Amino acid sequence: MNRLRTLFLILSLTAGWGCQDVKQSEEYQSLAAHNAALQDSIQQMQHEVNEITQSMNQIENNLVALRRDEMQIEDIREEKGTTKNDRIFLILAEMDAYMEENKSVIRKLDNQLAKSRHANQGLRRLVALQKQAILEKEATIEELNLSMARLKQEFTTTVAAKNEIISRQEAQLTNQQKNLEEKENTLQTGFILYGDRKQLFDKGVLQTEGGLLGKNLKLTTKLDTRHFAPVNIKNVQEINIGVTNRQKALTIHPGDSYYFVKTAGITYLKITDPSRFWSVSKYLVIVTEG
Numbered sequence: 001m002n003r004l005r006t007l008f009l010i011l012s013l014t015a016g017w018g019c020q021d022v023k024q025s026e027e028y029q030s031l032a033a034h035n036a037a038l039q040d041s042i043q044q045m046q047h048e049v050n051e052i053t054q055s056m057n058q059i060e061n062n063l064v065a066l067r068r069d070e071m072q073i074e075d076i077r078e079e080k081g082t083t084k085n086d087r088i089f090l091i092l093a094e095m096d097a098y099m100e101e102n103k104s105v106i107r108k109l110d111n112q113l114a115k116s117r118h119a120n121q122g123l124r125r126l127v128a129l130q131k132q133a134i135l136e137k138e139a140t141i142e143e144l145n146l147s148m149a150r151l152k153q154e155f156t157t158t159v160a161a162k163n164e165i166i167s168r169q170e171a172q173l174t175n176q177q178k179n180l181e182e183k184e185n186t187l188q189t190g191f192i193l194y195g196d197r198k199q200l201f202d203k204g205v206l207q208t209e210g211g212l213l214g215k216n217l218k219l220t221t222k223l224d225t226r227h228f229a230p231v232n233i234k235n236v237q238e239i240n241i242g243v244t245n246r247q248k249a250l251t252i253h254p255g256d257s258y259y260f261v262k263t264a265g266i267t268y269l270k271i272t273d274p275s276r277f278w279s280v281s282k283y284l285v286i287v288t289e290g
Contacts, residue, residue, distance in 0.1 A: 055105050059130050062098045066137050069095050102134050191228035194286035203227045233278045241267040245290025252280045
């Protein structure tokens with residue numbers, strides 16, 4: 001009888017427990033809340049780790065690009081040509097951009113590590129190593145920049161010196177050209193003066209021989225070009241003497257290189273052979289009468 005009572009009690013209790021909802025129990029609710037908090041913590045940790053990993057990958061990619069640029073600079077330095085320095089300066093500018101990006105990412109990592117509750121010592125050591133690598137690259141780039149600055153200064157100094165030499169040479173050539181043109185103009189310039197005896201005497205071009213009563217005319221030894229009209233001896237072939245009865249060339253010119261002719265009452269000197277005409281004298285003095 002006692003055994004039957006005990007069995008009935010067990011069955012009753014078991015049946016009572018079976019009718020209860022386990023999810024509504026205090027124990028179950030506590031375990032569910034703890035599990036949810038644990039899942040949130042795991043997700044947060046995974047998110048933080050992913051962000052840190054992404055930042056470190058970005059730094060690593062930039063370091064690889066920096067090494068590539070260094071090798072490219074080394075190759076360019078072996079080349080010949082005037083544009084290689086400009087190409088190196090462009091690469092250095094690109095390297096500076098990579099370094100600025102890395103520094104920005106490192107600052108971001110420092111903030112992430114400072115706020116993170118899940119970053120372990122391993123992650124912190126990796127970030128420290130990345131910082132060291134960035135500092136080493138920064139030193140390398142600084143050395144490259146200094147080297148290129150020296151080269152640029154040397155190049156600028158060399159170019160300035162060459163430009164100065166070129167300027168002096170150009171000035172010298174200009175002066176030489178000017179002198180040649182002046183000599184050419186001098187060689188091609190003749191001087192013409194005509195008039196009656198009084199006019200020529202007044203201008204100091206004529207003098208007489210044989211005393212005061214002498215009738216022989218003679219040119220003075222020094223002719224003042226201010227009284228003469230300049231002409232291009234290659235171009236002038238005809239000179240208008242004006243209305244005259246008689247005329248005579250007092251300067252010496254080959255007789256077969258010119259002649260006088262009258263047209264409509266006007267006397268002209270015709271030069272038939274300019275080279276021969278001006279070969280003896282570049283001055284032409286004509287005395288006229290009437």
